[in-house]
Amino acid sequence: MGLASCWGKLGIASRHMTGIGHTDLLRVALRVLMLGLNLALVAVVSSALARAADEGGAARPVGRELPTDPQTQALVADLVAAGRILADQGVLDGFGHVSVRDPHRAGVYLMSRSRAPALVKKEDILEHDLDSNPLDGTSRDLFLERFIHGQIYKARPDVMAVIHSHSPTVIPFSVTQVPLKPVAITAGFLYGGVPVFDVRDHGIDKALLISNNPLGAALAKGLGERPVVLIRGHGTAVVGPTVRRAVLRAIYTEVNARLQQQAMALGGPVTYLAADEAWEPSSLERQWEVLLRQAHQHGM
Numbered sequence: 001m002g003l004a005s006c007w008g009k010l011g012i013a014s015r016h017m018t019g020i021g022h023t024d025l026l027r028v029a030l031r032v033l034m035l036g037l038n039l040a041l042v043a044v045v046s047s048a049l050a051r052a053a054d055e056g057g058a059a060r061p062v063g064r065e066l067p068t069d070p071q072t073q074a075l076v077a078d079l080v081a082a083g084r085i086l087a088d089q090g091v092l093d094g095f096g097h098v099s100v101r102d103p104h105r106a107g108v109y110l111m112s113r114s115r116a117p118a119l120v121k122k123e124d125i126l127e128h129d130l131d132s133n134p135l136d137g138t139s140r141d142l143f144l145e146r147f148i149h150g151q152i153y154k155a156r157p158d159v160m161a162v163i164h165s166h167s168p169t170v171i172p173f174s175v176t177q178v179p180l181k182p183v184a185i186t187a188g189f190l191y192g193g194v195p196v197f198d199v200r201d202h203g204i205d206k207a208l209l210i211s212n213n214p215l216g217a218a219l220a221k222g223l224g225e226r227p228v229v230l231i232r233g234h235g236t237a238v239v240g241p242t243v244r245r246a247v248l249r250a251i252y253t254e255v256n257a258r259l260q261q262q263a264m265a266l267g268g269p270v271t272y273l274a275a276d277e278a279w280e281p282s283s284l285e286r287q288w289e290v291l292l293r294q295a296h297q298h299g300m
């Protein structure tokens with residue numbers, strides 16, 4: 001209601017009122033104006049809040065802050081970098097996630113809220129228990145398949161980092177009888193077998209998703225003591241003793257799948273790595289540094 005219109009309506013009303021003076025009329029008009037201003041203010045604030053939410057604004061809703069010790073902060077930095085590197089390398093896209101076990105509490109792991117890995121910031125990182133409940137008890141937007149992480153940490157005390165990807169080139173090896181085997185020096189960790197997990201063996205749940213603890217536990221059992229398990233028609237879970245090791249394994253699982261397909265397409269028998277050729281480099285600093293730089297150069 002505009003100011004003139006407001007005054008006009010009050011004027012009309014005043015002609016039908018008796019015993020109301022002009023001072024009272026002014027007071028009423030002032031109240032109507034103040035009410036209008038308040039409503040406008042509420043609308044502006046609500047709109048700003050909605051815009052912030054749309055833009056993925058405030059990451060941590062309410063609750064706990066992450067520990068500030070240097071070790072945890074370094075792990076969080078690696079977690080954030082891992083998402084960018086894996087997106088840059090085509091292992092993760094809008095889907096997939098990376099986690100790390102808390103170095104001080106074996107029953108806690110750190111992972112972002114549900115967000116594309118390349119966009120994750122340190123403020124997005126949340127603490128989860130091994131049943132994949134958020135420790136702050138209030139967080140929303142959790143990954144639907146977070147149970148992969150909690151159950152693997154529960155089953156494998158040696159594992160400090162887990163990556164779940166929809167790594168595209170491995171999919172054919174999860175839906176055929178052709179086993180994924182190491183053909184390249186960078187994928188020696190695949191020697192010894194890459195198991196395939198099928199949700200159909202454990203009750204189909206929401207279109208192949210590992211969306212509860214029993215399925216997560218079944219997947220962890222399927223992984224066994226290996227570093228990689230394929231999930232039929234879906235992707236992989238890759239584990240490691242550090243975030244960096246798990247990232248390199250996830251990348252070279254994808255690379256090896258591509259090279260193996262190329263070798264098989266050429267025809268004839270393929271010579272795979274032998275036991276004494278299957279190894280992993282002890283230091284990953286060189287690869288990590290260059291992969292992170294490439295990701296940054298590509299705007300990740």
Ligand SMILES: [Zn+2]
Pocket residue numbers: 095096145164165166209234235
């Ligand atoms: Zn998935």
